[in-house]
Amino acid sequence: xxxxxxxxxxxxxxxxxxxxxxxxxxxxxxxxxxxxxxxxxxxxxxxxxxxxxxxxxxxxxxxxxxxxxxxxxxxxxxxxxxxxxxxxxxxxxxxxxxxxxxxxxxxxxxxxxxxxxxxxxxxxxxxxxxxxxxxxxxxxxxxxxxxxxxxxxxxxxxxxxxxxxxxxxxxxxxxxxxxxxxxxxxxxxxxxxxxxxxxxxxxxxxxxxxxxxxxxxxxxxxxxxxxxxxxxxxxxxxxxxxxxxxxxxxxxxxxxxxxxxxxxxxxxxxxxxxxxxxxxxxxxxxxxxxxxxxxxxxxxxxxxxxxxxxxxxxxxxxxxxxxxxxxxxxxxxxxxxxxxxxxxxxxxxxxxxxxxxxxxxxxxxxxxxxxxxxxxxxxxxxxxxxxxxxxxxxxxxxxxxxxxxxxxxxxxxxxxxxxxxxxxxxxx
Numbered sequence: 001x002x003x004x005x006x007x008x009x010x011x012x013x014x015x016x017x018x019x020x021x022x023x024x025x026x027x028x029x030x031x032x033x034x035x036x037x038x039x040x041x042x043x044x045x046x047x048x049x050x051x052x053x054x055x056x057x058x059x060x061x062x063x064x065x066x067x068x069x070x071x072x073x074x075x076x077x078x079x080x081x082x083x084x085x086x087x088x089x090x091x092x093x094x095x096x097x098x099x100x101x102x103x104x105x106x107x108x109x110x111x112x113x114x115x116x117x118x119x120x121x122x123x124x125x126x127x128x129x130x131x132x133x134x135x136x137x138x139x140x141x142x143x144x145x146x147x148x149x150x151x152x153x154x155x156x157x158x159x160x161x162x163x164x165x166x167x168x169x170x171x172x173x174x175x176x177x178x179x180x181x182x183x184x185x186x187x188x189x190x191x192x193x194x195x196x197x198x199x200x201x202x203x204x205x206x207x208x209x210x211x212x213x214x215x216x217x218x219x220x221x222x223x224x225x226x227x228x229x230x231x232x233x234x235x236x237x238x239x240x241x242x243x244x245x246x247x248x249x250x251x252x253x254x255x256x257x258x259x260x261x262x263x264x265x266x267x268x269x270x271x272x273x274x275x276x277x278x279x280x281x282x283x284x285x286x287x288x289x290x291x292x293x294x295x296x297x298x299x300x301x302x303x304x305x306x307x308x309x310x311x312x313x314x315x316x317x318x319x320x321x322x323x324x325x326x327x328x329x330x331x332x333x334x335x336x337x338x339x340x341x342x343x344x345x346x347x348x349x350x351x352x353x354x355x356x357x358x359x360x361x362x363x364x365x366x367x368x369x370x371x372x373x374x375x376x377x378x379x380x381x382x383x384x385x386x387x388x389x390x391x392x393x394x395x396x397x398x399x400x401x402x403x404x405x406x407x408x409x410x411x412x413x414x415x416x417x418x419x420x421x422x423x424x425x426x427x428x
Contacts, residue, residue, distance in 0.1 A: 003074060003076025003077045003078035003079070004023070004024065004074065004076055004078065004123065004124030004125050005023060005024075005072045005073070005074045005078065005083060005121065005124040005125075006022075006023060006024045006025075006026050006027040006058070006072075006073050006074050006075055006076075006124060007020055007021060007022045007023055007024070007027050007029075007032065007072070007073050008020065008021050008023070008070070008071070008072050008090075008117060008121060009029070009032055009033075009036075009069075009070070009071040009072075009073065010068060010069070010070060010071075010106055010113070011033070011036060011068070011069040011070075011071060012067065012068065012069075012103050013067045013068075013069075013103075014037070014040070015033060015036040015037040015039070015040045015069070016033060016037070017029050017032070017033050018068070018103065018106055018107070019106060019110055019113055019114070019117075020032075021114070021117040021118070021121070023121060023122075023123055023124040024075075024123065024124050026075050027058055027073040027074075027075065031056075031058070032058075032060070032071065032073050035055050035056070035058070035060060036060070036062075036069070036071065039053060039055075039060075051063060051080075051084060052080045052084075057075060058073050058074065058075055059073070059074050059075075059078065059080070060072070060073050061074075061080050061083050061084055061087070062087075063084060063087050063088065063091075065091050065101050066100070066101060066102045066103075067102055067103050068101060068102060068103055068106065070087045070090060070091065072086075072087065074124070076124075082126070083126075086121075086126045086129070089120075089126075089129035090120060090129065092129070092131060093116060093120065093129055093131045093134060094106075094113075094116070096131035096132075096134075096135065097109070097112060097116070097131070097135070112138065115138050116134065116138060119134060119138065120134075128160065130160055130161050130261075132161075132163075132261070132262070132263070133160065133161070133163060136163065159209065159244075159259050161243065161244055161261040162209065162244075162259060162260070162261050162262055163262070164209065166206070166207055166208065166262055167207045167208075168205045168206065168207050170205070170411075171205065171206050171207055171402075171408055171409070171410040171411070172204075172205045172206075172410065172411045172412075172413065173202065173203070173204050173205070173206065173212070173260075173400065173402060173410060173411070173412045173413065174202065174203040174204075174413045174415070175200060175201070175202050175214075175267075175397060175400060175412065175413065175414045175415070176200070176201040176202075176415050176416075176417060177198065177199075177200055177391060177395060177397065177414070177415070177416045177417070178198065178199050178201055178417050178418075178419065179196050179197070179198040179199075179391050179392055179393060179395075179417070179418045179419070180196070180197045180198075180418075180419055180420070180421030181194075181196055181276055181279060181392055181418060181419070181420055181421055181423060182194065182195050182196070182197065182421040182422045182423065183276060183278055183422075183423050183424070183425075184422070184424050184426075185278065185424070185425040185426060185427065186426055187426050187427060189427065191275065191276075191278070194274075194275055194276040195271060195272060195273050195274075195276070196271065196272040196274070196276060196392050196393055197269070197270075197271050197421060198269065198270045198271070198272070198391075198393060198395065199266050199268070199269045199270075200214075200266070200267040200268045200269075201264070201265075201266055201267070202260060202264070202265055202266075202267045203263065203264045204260040204261070204262060204263065204265075205262075205263075206260065206262075206402065206404070206410060207404065207406070207408065208404045208405065208406055208408075209259055209404070209405075210259065210260065210402050210403065210404040210410070211257070211258075211259060211402075211403045211404070212257070212258055212259070212260055212400065212401065212402050212403075213255060213256065213257050213399070213400070213401040213403075214256040214257075214258075214267070214397065214399070214400050214401075215255070215256070215397070215398040215399040215400075216234075216236075216256070216395060216396065216397060216398060217233050217234060217394070217395065217396045217398055218233065218234065218236065218254055219233035219234060219235050234272070234393050234394055234395055235272075236270040236271075236272065236395075237270065237271045237272060237273055238269075238270060238271040239268060239269075239270045240268065240269045240270070241256075241267070241268050242258070242261075242265055242266060242267050242268065244258040244259055244260055244261060244265075244267075245257070245258045245267070245268070246258060256268070272392075272393045274393075276392055277303055278303060278425075279302065279303055279304050279310070279385070279387065279392070279418070280300060280301070280302055280303070280310065280313065280315075280351070280383050280385060280423075281300070281301045281303055281425075282298060282299070282300050282301075282315060282381050282383060282425050282427065283298070283299045283301075283427065284296060284297070284298045284299075284317065284381060284427050285297045285298075288365075291365060292364065292365055292366075293362065293363070293364055293365065294319070294320065294323065294362070294363045294365055295360070295361070295362050296317065296319070296344070296359075296360070296361045296362075296363075297358070297359070297360050298315070298317060298346070298358065298359040298360075298361075299356060299357075299358055300313075300315060300346070300348075300351075300356065300357050300358075300359070301355070301356040302351050302352065302353050302354060302355050302356075303353075303354075304353045304354075304387065304390070305353045305354070306352060306353040306354050307353065308352075308353045308387055308389070308390045309350055309351065309352045309353065309387070309388075310348075310350075310351040310352075310385040310386065310387045311349065311350055311351075311385070311386050311387070311388065312347075312349065312384070312385065312386055313333070313347065313348040313349075313351045313383070313384070313385045314345060314346070314347050314383070314384040314385070315345070315346040315348075315381065315382075315383050316338075316341070316343045316344075316345055316381065316382040316383075316384075317343060317344040317345075317346065317359075317361075317381055318342060318343055318378060318379035318380070318381070319337070319342055319343060319344050319361075319363060320342070320363070320365060321342050322365055322366060323337075323339075323342075323363035323364070323365060324363065324364045324365075324366060325363065325364040326344070326361060326362070326363055327361065327362040327363075328344065328359065328360070328361045328362075329359070329360045329361075330346065330357070330358070330359045330360075331357045331358045331359070332348055332351075332357040333346060333347050333348035333349065333357070334346075334347055335347070335359055335361065342379070343379070344361055346359050351385070378426070380424040380425060380426040380427075381424065381425040381426075381427055382423065382424055383420055383423045383424075383425070384419075384420045384423070385419065385420050385423075386417060386418070386419045386420075387417070387418040387419070388415070388416070388417055389415075389416055390416060390417075390418050391416050391418055392418055397414045400412040400414065
């Protein structure tokens with residue numbers, strides 16, 4: 001990092017300092033509070049605030065969480081992006097300790113907060129933000145503090161995310177490949193936006209210090225190895241790894257090699273910006289009868305292969321705000337009127353591939369409106385679903401090897417799930 005932080009402040013919603021930790025002695029709490037109070041008063045919209053502001057020789061970087069601001073002040077030319085990421089990690093640490101980070105939880109636990117601020121940053125340089133390891137030697141219960149604790153080896157170890165001496169009777173690894181499909185369709189039925197956001201979510205229950213190697217059907221790797229890639233390889237964009245992955249190894253030969261943390265974590269996230277065919281297509285026709293009655297006819301069609309089945313499908317159909325007396329018929333599933341969200345919710349537990357189902361609904365409109373009334377803004381149709389054992393991208397885990405010096409045999413379990421992300425059709 002180019003420069004160091006001078007101090008870290010935790011402020012309330014009005015900009016008053018709740019707790020602060022001075023690391024270099026060149027920025028005072030009064031100076032920071034005076035700047036921040038003025039800055040909040042000047043900003044009309046809190047969501048339009050710049051996260052980095054330079055004032056009177058000091059750079060201020062801050063983020064908001066619930067009713068608390070976290071702010072770093074620095075007189076040096078520091079890397080603002082890395083310090084903002086550090087603040088997000090600090091939030092994760094506090095949430096691990098206090099369940100939720102807000103002004104009340106800080107006031108109730110200020111002793112623990114000061115201890116944590118001492119450990120996570122040293123002389124203005126971020127040090128350590130792994131909540132699981134911190135909780136091994138910074139305890140929240142007073143009686144647990146009676147025995148003098150030695151810092152766990154992980155703090156001084158190269159592998160800071162995993163403690164030594166972990167033991168399990170049964171060694172297992174669970175890997176979920178979860179893909180979210182984001183689609184936006186306009187009123188003409190054209191796809192405006194489509195992409196797939198994927199994540200490799202792991203839960204590891206492994207003894208010792210295991211070395212894991214993961215192989216995917218990555219086009220770059222397969223071509224480098226001289227293998228044929230007819231339709232089976234994929235191109236991944238915007239890959240982001242957990243800190244346990246050896247990046248140099250990946251950039252050198254595209255091998256994903258790592259010593260995993262204990263428990264649940266996201267090993268990797270990625271994005272595919274290819275054109276995605278809508279997995280569930282919805283067509284809707286609306287007929288208004290003499291401004292007192294409205295009829296909605298909806299067709300839902302699955303556009304994936306018959307061997308796949310979507311589960312827990314929910315189609316949210318917008319209806320007028322004054323609609324009453326619903327009369328609904330469906331060819332599959334059940335539908336219920338949700339007046340609090342001005343929507344008709346159609347639920348289908350199981351939706352096999354290449355199937356089409358219909359819904360017909362009739363509503364009364366008691367409100368009287370003039371002929372020249374401005375048409376109200378229509379909400380989009382929203383779809384939720386999950387398709388197990390299926391991925392849109394075609395990503396495949398070719399192998400998952402676990403090597404540990406004691407030579408035990410571990411069981412890897414791999415599962416694929418595709419689900420709806422921001423899936424909207426503006427067709428009504």
